[in-house]
Amino acid sequence: MASAPTLEDLLRNCTRSALHLEMRDGYMRDDPLFLRWLSGQRDDPADQASWWSPWLQLIEETTTRGIDVRRARIISEPASEYIRFEHEITFRNIASGEQVRWLPHRQATDLALPGNDFWLIDGQHLLVHHFSGEGDFVDDEVTLAPQAVSLCASAFEAVWARAVPHQEFRLT
Structure with missing residues (x-):
């Protein structure tokens, strides 16, 4: 049996779009980048080689091929330290060609959302991220199940339509 494709495989073979929905207020809190940020170290956006x-x-290679790469983040307010970190380093995502938007949970109450973060590639390959309660990565699951793909596609687009572009979004 062939192994499931990785996110990197899916992105390299992507032909139209890569949509990513994040709904947690913290991830992998032992991430060295996050720990460095907590200690007060900040990246200089002008020094791209350093970050x-x-x-x-x-x-960047994906977006340069004309692929629409969009990331939407649903967050609690006031924002957690981890979300403050993510917001501050999102200039990296933008520099790579990603589009990023933010939506407070309070504005997502009436949206039908899936139970997990995901990437949806070309509207058909759904890569679901599974995390522990502490936000540590557990594993990924790839599915082509039409019902799951349809829910995630419609959820992403509903969030995207309501979310605020990164350049305009201010944390509380």
């Missing part, structure tokens, strides 16, 4: 990464390179 560019293989992930950002992959996203």
Whole structure:
């Protein structure tokens, strides 16, 4: 049996769109970048060589091919320290060609949302992220199940339509 494709595989083979929905207020809180940020170290957006990464390179290669890469984040307010960190380093995502929007949970009450964060590639490959209660990565699951794909596609678009572009969004 062939192994499931990774997110990197899916992005490299993507032909139209890559949509990412995040709904947690914290992820992998032992991430060295987050710990560095907590200690007061900040990236200089003008010094791209100091913060560019293989992930950002992959996203740039994807967007350069004309792929629509969009990330929507649903967050609690006031924002957690982790969300403050994410908001501050989102200039990296933008530099790689991603579009990013933010939506407070309070404005998402009437939206039908899936139970997990996900990437939806080309409207058909759904990569679902599973995290522990503490926000640590557990595993990914790839599915082509039409009902799950349809729910995630409609949820993403509903969030995107209501969310605020990164450049205009201010944390509380």
